[in-house]
Amino acid sequence: MSTASYTYAVARPFNPTQAAGLVGVDGAAIHLVRHQDLVAVVSPLAPADADETALRARLETLAELEVIARAHHRVVAAVAACTPTLPFRLATVHRTDDRVAQLLRREYRRFRETLDRLAGRVEVGVKIYVQHAGAYAGAMAAAEKTGGSGSARAGRDYLRNRREQRDRRQHAWRRATTAAEEMDAVLAELAVDRRQHRTQSAELSAAPGENVFNAAYLVDAGRAEELTARAQRLGAENPHVTLEITGPWPPYSFAGSEEGT
């Protein structure tokens, strides 16, 4: 069994000393595969992982997936810190470095164009949450106050409480969604491009409330602070929502070619 070549990203050539000591998946050292003015950022994958079944099995284990995902991100982020970078999807694996070089030759124009679009730009993530804290607690308290007697009246009160609670929840959600749209419009003005992501699920996350909006903004690196500060201000001005701002990230969400959302 032989090794394989795990590719993290394609980038403009950079001084390799800037990536000295950088390790990728399984702690393997990074090297560059070059074609004209493009480099692919690659590390060898151990023979045990260099086939589809083995790699799949690893990716299906959450703990392993986490290790690989973090290694992937570490490399992409480190490279993006020194040169324009086009991040690849996790688990892009070729048989050999020659195949990676072939890829660079075949897709040269597309990679160049995308790198031009991403050069000097970073991604900022903004998630907007609505609070439902206390909604259930309130209902439970009300139910306990009237409950226990088993009377029809207690039942009616309970149902009315539940209904009011549901209405409050819907109202809060609508208000937050409207606020999110307005904030999005403001932030999009500062950005070169934006992508909307799926909202992150509520019950399972330790997040501060229900996620009603999740997006990434592509900005000139010099304006990332400005967008972050603007987002923070928008969040502070609105008592009904909570904002979570992440990044700056390498421009993962903009690596695809489609413009806008």
Added chain:
Amino acid sequence: MMEQDLWHGRQGASPNLADILERVLDKGLIIAGDIKINLLDIELLTIKLRLLVASVDKAKAMGIDWWEHDPALSQPRPRQLAAENARLRKQIRALETATLETRR
């Protein structure tokens, strides 16, 4: 070193796993490699499309394989269902035949 700080300083060395997975699994340029891992095919990752981004940290705290025990999330087993269907149909036919014969 200043540039490194841009990435690692501001949001800490390890951003939220959910945010990382959202980007490395769902974004990033798709290149067909020689070793073809279609991430969407992977069982976990179909679950991920529902949960993904739900906090994986929380999922871990609940035990890494917790979704396997959740009927709402575990994979349906079409082959088993088909086998069971076939078995039930056969039983029905047998019962129908038996009923018809007793009527005669």
